């Protein structure tokens with residue numbers, strides 16, 4: 014049984030000093046795929062994306078292989094390029110991003126993907142994961158084709174997991190709200206951040222989020238509340254909430270991929286059949302390790318927990 018992750022990977026640039034940049038590869042869904050695999054090297058993790066014919070795309074593809082991801086479903090678009098993003102950090106290691114990704118290969122994935130072929134393989138995928146960023150980079154037609162594909166995979170028995178990962182730079186708020194709600198409608202496992210919901214829907218508290226999600230048919234709801242910790246709810250047991258308090262990292266170097274690594278560890282735990290408390294604890298531990306190192310993907314020699 015495997016995990017299928019759908020989205021975009023890019024060139025990641027980060028400044029070493031005023032004249033030097035480090036180049037690696039990252040993107041929210043890719044980060045999740047990598048950390049799920051690192052948590053359990055036995056787990057088959059499929060990464061579904063598109064890559065171009067430029068030199069960066071080819072190097073990126075090599076990196077996907079090195080991370081032991083299964084890329085059989087990926088689409089090659091020789092006329093397109095890979096996207097690029099840059100990480101800027103403040104004095105507390107809080108990150109912000111700049112993007113050069115319009116028209117990237119991944120943004121056109123759904124125009125070229127053989128969705129029937131993916132549906133035929135559905136029995137392999139226990140969980141299918143995508144994010145608000147996966148939707149944000151696509152045209153409306155691409156977004157609808159993606160949601161149709163996800164719905165078909167759900168009908169075939171795959172569990173659907175979704176993280177809204179709202180990035181205001183990538184789309185307007187109204188579009189983001191509409192499409193993220195459509196994604197919630199078909200998701201079994203939802204991993205929202207309170208901050209995303211504050212920006213998108215004006216929700217100010219955990220209680221407001223719970224009220225909002227009470228109308229969706231979610232089997233696992235994991236709400237990340239920053240310094241208030243994380244809360245996990247399992248369908249039918251909304252009264253027996255699991256709460257894991259926030260424990261700060263020894264040092265916070267770069268918060269890039271904190272949420273993505275959390276998702277990777279959590280989904281790995283879900284596939285392994287862990288309890289809600291164990292999944293949340295593992296996910297928090299992994300995210301805490303990731304923020305202590307620069308960039309989205311930390312050196313593989315570093316033990317995650």
Ligand SMILES: O=C(O)C(=O)C[C@H](O)[C@H](O)CO
Pocket residue numbers: 039040041042044098110146180269270271272273309
């Ligand atoms: O912001 C994006 O679109 C990215 O995917 C880049 C980062 O790796 C990601 O946001 C980290 O969560």
